[in-house]
Amino acid sequence: MTDSLADRSARDAAASGEVHVDIVAGIATVRFAHPKGNSLPAALLARLAEEIRRLGTVTEARVIVLRSGETGPFCAGASFDELKSIRDARSGKEFFMGFARVILAMTRCPKIIIARVHGKAVGGGVGLVAASDYVMAVESSSIRLSELAIGIGPFVVGPVIQRKIGLGGLSAMAIDADWRTARWAEEFGLFSRVYDSVNALDSGLETFARKLARSNPDALSRLKAVMWEGTEDWDRLLAERAEMSGSLVTSEFTRAAIAAFEKGLSS
Amino acid sequence: MTDSLADRSARDAAASGEVHVDIVAGIATVRFAHPKGNSLPAALLARLAEEIRRLGTVTEARVIVLRSGETGPFCAGASFDELKSIRDARSGKEFFMGFARVILAMTRCPKIIIARVHGKAVGGGVGLVAASDYVMAVESSSIRLSELAIGIGPFVVGPVIQRKIGLGGLSAMAIDADWRTARWAEEFGLFSRVYDSVNALDSGLETFARKLARSNPDALSRLKAVMWEGTEDWDRLLAERAEMSGSLVTSEFTRAAIAAFEKGLSS
Amino acid sequence: MTDSLADRSARDAAASGEVHVDIVAGIATVRFAHPKGNSLPAALLARLAEEIRRLGTVTEARVIVLRSGETGPFCAGASFDELKSIRDARSGKEFFMGFARVILAMTRCPKIIIARVHGKAVGGGVGLVAASDYVMAVESSSIRLSELAIGIGPFVVGPVIQRKIGLGGLSAMAIDADWRTARWAEEFGLFSRVYDSVNALDSGLETFARKLARSNPDALSRLKAVMWEGTEDWDRLLAERAEMSGSLVTSEFTRAAIAAFEKGLSS
Numbered sequence: 001m002t003d004s005l006a007d008r009s010a011r012d013a014a015a016s017g018e019v020h021v022d023i024v025a026g027i028a029t030v031r032f033a034h035p036k037g038n039s040l041p042a043a044l045l046a047r048l049a050e051e052i053r054r055l056g057t058v059t060e061a062r063v064i065v066l067r068s069g070e071t072g073p074f075c076a077g078a079s080f081d082e083l084k085s086i087r088d089a090r091s092g093k094e095f096f097m098g099f100a101r102v103i104l105a106m107t108r109c110p111k112i113i114i115a116r117v118h119g120k121a122v123g124g125g126v127g128l129v130a131a132s133d134y135v136m137a138v139e140s141s142s143i144r145l146s147e148l149a150i151g152i153g154p155f156v157v158g159p160v161i162q163r164k165i166g167l168g169g170l171s172a173m174a175i176d177a178d179w180r181t182a183r184w185a186e187e188f189g190l191f192s193r194v195y196d197s198v199n200a201l202d203s204g205l206e207t208f209a210r211k212l213a214r215s216n217p218d219a220l221s222r223l224k225a226v227m228w229e230g231t232e233d234w235d236r237l238l239a240e241r242a243e244m245s246g247s248l249v250t251s252e253f254t255r256a257a258i259a260a261f262e263k264g265l266s267s
Numbered sequence: 268m269t270d271s272l273a274d275r276s277a278r279d280a281a282a283s284g285e286v287h288v289d290i291v292a293g294i295a296t297v298r299f300a301h302p303k304g305n306s307l308p309a310a311l312l313a314r315l316a317e318e319i320r321r322l323g324t325v326t327e328a329r330v331i332v333l334r335s336g337e338t339g340p341f342c343a344g345a346s347f348d349e350l351k352s353i354r355d356a357r358s359g360k361e362f363f364m365g366f367a368r369v370i371l372a373m374t375r376c377p378k379i380i381i382a383r384v385h386g387k388a389v390g391g392g393v394g395l396v397a398a399s400d401y402v403m404a405v406e407s408s409s410i411r412l413s414e415l416a417i418g419i420g421p422f423v424v425g426p427v428i429q430r431k432i433g434l435g436g437l438s439a440m441a442i443d444a445d446w447r448t449a450r451w452a453e454e455f456g457l458f459s460r461v462y463d464s465v466n467a468l469d470s471g472l473e474t475f476a477r478k479l480a481r482s483n484p485d486a487l488s489r490l491k492a493v494m495w496e497g498t499e500d501w502d503r504l505l506a507e508r509a510e511m512s513g514s515l516v517t518s519e520f521t522r523a524a525i526a527a528f529e530k531g532l533s534s
Numbered sequence: 535m536t537d538s539l540a541d542r543s544a545r546d547a548a549a550s551g552e553v554h555v556d557i558v559a560g561i562a563t564v565r566f567a568h569p570k571g572n573s574l575p576a577a578l579l580a581r582l583a584e585e586i587r588r589l590g591t592v593t594e595a596r597v598i599v600l601r602s603g604e605t606g607p608f609c610a611g612a613s614f615d616e617l618k619s620i621r622d623a624r625s626g627k628e629f630f631m632g633f634a635r636v637i638l639a640m641t642r643c644p645k646i647i648i649a650r651v652h653g654k655a656v657g658g659g660v661g662l663v664a665a666s667d668y669v670m671a672v673e674s675s676s677i678r679l680s681e682l683a684i685g686i687g688p689f690v691v692g693p694v695i696q697r698k699i700g701l702g703g704l705s706a707m708a709i710d711a712d713w714r715t716a717r718w719a720e721e722f723g724l725f726s727r728v729y730d731s732v733n734a735l736d737s738g739l740e741t742f743a744r745k746l747a748r749s750n751p752d753a754l755s756r757l758k759a760v761m762w763e764g765t766e767d768w769d770r771l772l773a774e775r776a777e778m779s780g781s782l783v784t785s786e787f788t789r790a791a792i793a794a795f796e797k798g799l800s801s
Contacts, residue, residue: 112442134442151750153757164435168698168723171761175646175668176726176742187454187721189435192443208443216418216520222511223420227438244756253750379709401709431702454721456702459710475710483685483787489778490687494705 019047021055026213028061028111033069037076040124044079045098049105056109062213063220064109065205066132067116074117074141075125080262083150083249092246093239099124099156100238106131107160107228110221112212116205117141117191118198126173127157130164130190133227136208137191138201142179147245149177150261151254155241159234165190286314288322293480295328295378300336304343307391311346312365319372319380329480330487331376332472333399334383341384341408342392347529350417350516359513360506366391366423367505373398374427374495377488379479383472384408384458385465393440394424397431397457400494403475404458405468409446414512416444417528418521422508426501432457553581555589560747562595562645567603571610574658579632586639586647596747597754598643599739600666601650608651608675609659614796617684617783626780627773633658633690634772640665641694641762644755646746650739651675651725652732660707661691664698664724667761670742671725672735676713681779683711684795685788689775693768699724 017034030051032044040048055061068074078099086092106113106128115132121143129135129143145154145161154161154174162170165188173180185191195201212220248254284301297318299311307315322328335341345366353359373380373395382399388410396402396410412421412428421428421441429437432455440447452458462468479487515521551568564585566578574582589595602608612633620626640647640662649663651671656678663669663677679688679695688695688708696704699722707714719725729735746754782788 133438148749148753148757151753153753153760155756155760158760164433164438166433166698166700166723167761168726171667171698172723172726174757174761175746188723189433189439189455192435192439212442215415216515216518216524218518218520219415219418219420219515222422222515223415223441226420226422226425226508226511227434227441241760244760248750248753248756251750251752253752257750400705431700431705433700456700456706456722459702459706479709482682483782483785483791485785485787486682486685486687486782489689489782490682490708493687493689493692493775493778494701494708 017041017044019044019051021051023058023060025210026060026062027065027209028055028058028063029065029067030055031067031069032075034079036079036081037072038068038074038125039076039079040098041079041082042095042098045102049098049101052102052105052109052113056111061111062215062217063209064111064113065116065209066106066113066128067118070118073120073122073125075121075128077123077125077146080258084255084258086246086249089243089247089250092249093243094246095249096156096242096245097239099127100242103127103131103156103160103238104234107231107234110224112220112224114205114209114212116201118201120144122146123154124157126154126190127160130157130160133224134208135191136193136195136201136205137182137185138198139182139194139196141182141185141191143173143182143185143190144177144179145173146177146261148174149257151251151257152245152248155244156238158241159231159237161190163231284308284311286311286318288318290325290327292477293327293329294332294476295322295325295330296332296334297322298334298336299342301346303346303348304339305335305341305392306343306346307365308346308349309362309365312369316365316368316372319369319376323376323378328378329482329484330476331378331380332383332476333373333380333395334385337385340387340389340392342388342395344390344392344413347525351522351525353513353516356510356514356517359516360510361513362516363423363509363512364506366394367509370394370398370423370427370505371501374498374501377491379487379491381472381476381479383468385468387411389413390421391424393421393457394427397424397427400491402458403460403462403468403472404449404452405465406449406461406463408449408452408458408461410440410449410452410457411444411446412440413444413528415441416524418518418524419512419515422511423505425508426498426504428457430498551575551578553578553585555585557592557594559744560594560596561599561743562589562592562597563599563601564589565601565603566609568613570613570615571606572602572608572659573610573613574632575613575616576629576632579636583632583635583639586636586643590639590643590645595645596749596751597743598645598647599650599743600640600647600662601652604652607654607656607659609655609662611657611659611680614792618789618792620780620783623777623781623784626783627777628780629783630690630776630779631773633661634776637661637665637690637694637772638768641765641768644758646754646758648739648743648746650735652735654678656680657688658691660688660724661694664691664694667758669725670727670729670735670739671716671719672732673716673728673730675716675719675725677707677716677719677724678711678713679707680711680795682708683791685785685791686779686782689778690772692775693765693771695724697765
């Protein structure tokens with residue numbers, strides 16, 4: 001059996017991850033996927049930011065659902081392969097700017113964004129969750145800010161998480177780079193609704209997204225704007241934060257920690 | 268049996284709602300009531316703001332208790348009859364300024380305000396709860412920001428709710444215009460104490476209000492002031508918000524949504 | 535048996551309280567103790583602020599653990615003996631500046647501070663907890679802002695508590711000067727982890743502090759800095775707050791309330 005060019009191209013795309021968008025009945029679904037736990041390399045982050053910005057201008061997209069590939073976690077965070085390949089502070093900053101740009105695209109998009117969290121979220125993945133406006137999750141979706149464990153910190157995702165759950169919750173998660181349960185996330189307001197199965201989540205999501213898609217679009221866009229009032233300086237803030245992570249990620253400490261962390265994941 | 272003029276006048280007042288104030292042993296009780304679920308037409312909002320401002324200057328009022336008519340919910344929010352009668356953005360803004368003025372009167376009043384929440388609170392009613400300093404509620408007191416369901420948004424009440432419970436809680440309630448339980452409100456800090464019956468609530472309230480009325484009045488007024496520090500620009504902010512609601516409420520979308528919502532309530 | 539000079543000196547120190555610091559394997563432990571419920575007179579507050587500032591410059595101190603004498607509460611707050619001896623607003627302000635300086639030293643220290651809360655915390659003691667970055671507590675550690683009960687208010691500790699748990703939680707605690715449980719403190723993000731025994735707490739603390747002491751020190755210091763971003767004006771703010779408490783504490787109201795409160799404690 002020989003592969004067609006199209007088959008091979010699809011396989012290559014799947015290997016490096018993909019972002020797919022469709023719009024049905026006013027509901028735009030943005031789906032990102034990567035074979036390594038739906039982690040995010042720079043190319044996927046750029047595609048995500050671009051698609052969310054574009055959907056902000058598409059009238060038929062009344063509400064946006066952010067979801068990821070079905071298998072494994074919702075999002076394992078930054079791509080480890082890319083983190084390991086960073087050689088200097090400048091390219092380090094540029095890598096973390098990828099997350100900054102997705103967060104800015106999400107919070108400034110005039111459409112309400114619902115995150116469908118079907119599994120665990122780590123590091124930058126928690127940032128995507130916090131930058132969503134409404135979060136529907138299954139109760140197995142534990143969350144973790146693992147940054148400190150690899151010698152950096154949750155600098156780029158910190159402001160959006162703090163805005164959602166306050167300093168008490170953020171500092172607990174940031175300093176103790178261990179798992180927190182979905183119920184904890186719900187109590188702190190990071191998750192809006194928690195379901196006991198993916199089926200229940202999808203059924204709840206369908207009903208809810210349809211209802212929002214039928215809501216007054218002017219009310220939705222004004223609501224979106226007022227919820228993120230006061231974040232006008234986040235271009236500057238998140239760039240500063242990306243610079244912090246970028247300069248830490250090239251240290252000897254971080255290189256050794258990433259290697260040890262990855263070994264722990266695979267053992 | 269013929270009605271005296273006084274009887275008829277009392278009946279008319281009850282039909283359009285009333286605000287009643289008394290002061291006993293240092294405890295000023297402000298009671299608003301309206302036959303339609305203790306909802307708030309413009310005239311009642313104006314009376315409420317005026318009485319709260321006045322009590323701020325009355326030495327004998329050491330603490331203020333805000334309560335409502337016994338039957339039905341604590342507060343059904345804005346008067347539907349008045350919402351439906353709004354014909355242009357200017358009168359729309361003026362209607363929502365009624366809520367803005369009550370919230371400003373409450374947060375700027377130098378006395379601690381305790382809300383006695385004996386039942387459900389909806390929309391603007393949740394705003395009154397959030398603008399109180401201490402909230403005692405029964406556990407059947409579910410809360411709901413229904414604004415989006417009628418094509419507007421919780422714009423005027425948003426800042427005071429966000430200040431009390433954070434963005435995570437506010438966005439969950441604002442986007443999902445459905446009920447949240449009293450326990451949820453307690454976990455997020457909107458309710459300070461939740462009781463399992465109205466009797467227990469009233470007993471707790473009596474003890475607590477008496478204790479506060481005997482507390483150092485200088486300490487209470489300074490405490491009140493520091494709790495609302497940073498809201499000095501809310502005249503401007505809430506006026507902007509009233510303008511948003513006022514312009515949305517006259518849209519075709521909103522008129523149809525209010526009609527459908529009201530039909531749902533009565534079916 | 536006769537006492538040596540050294541014995542007597544140690545006994546005198548214990549009677550007026552003490553602050554002890556040691557550093558083992560990168561973990562600096564700051565232990566304060568006072569025979570009256572680990573309460574804090576001015577001299578201990580000054581020592582605490584000084585030691586924390588000093589440890590900020592000591593390279594071998596990779597992480598700081600704040601703990602108190604084993605018996606009784608974690609911290610009973612301000613020293614009652616000293617509160618009672620305050621005769622004018624100026625010395626009142628100076629006394630409360632003692633807490634302000636400890637809070638500023640803690641939040642500006644470049645090291646992560648873990649609080650080990652083995653028992654109850656009251657008033658200023660809750661401030662020390664809130665000014666820590668990570669809080670490990672046993673479930674019997676109830677907390678209480680008792681200030682209003684003695685005629686003052688939680689003015690100096692208010693900003694750091696509000697920053698950690700939001701206005702909903704702070705106002706509930708500040709207005710109702712009664713106990714809140716350790717679970718409540720955990721739900722609101724004041725406690726990061728709650729253990730069911732002191733043994734479990736100490737075991738968790740040892741593991742956790744060791745892990746942090748092995749973490750990237752540059753990442754830890756940047757994380758510490760960003761968590762307290764936006765508190766640059768707290769010198770001014772907390773001085774204002776100390777002035778409020780200082781002027782209230784000399785009133786007749788407060789003197790009588792302190793006497794009654796102390797009587798209640800001892801009965």
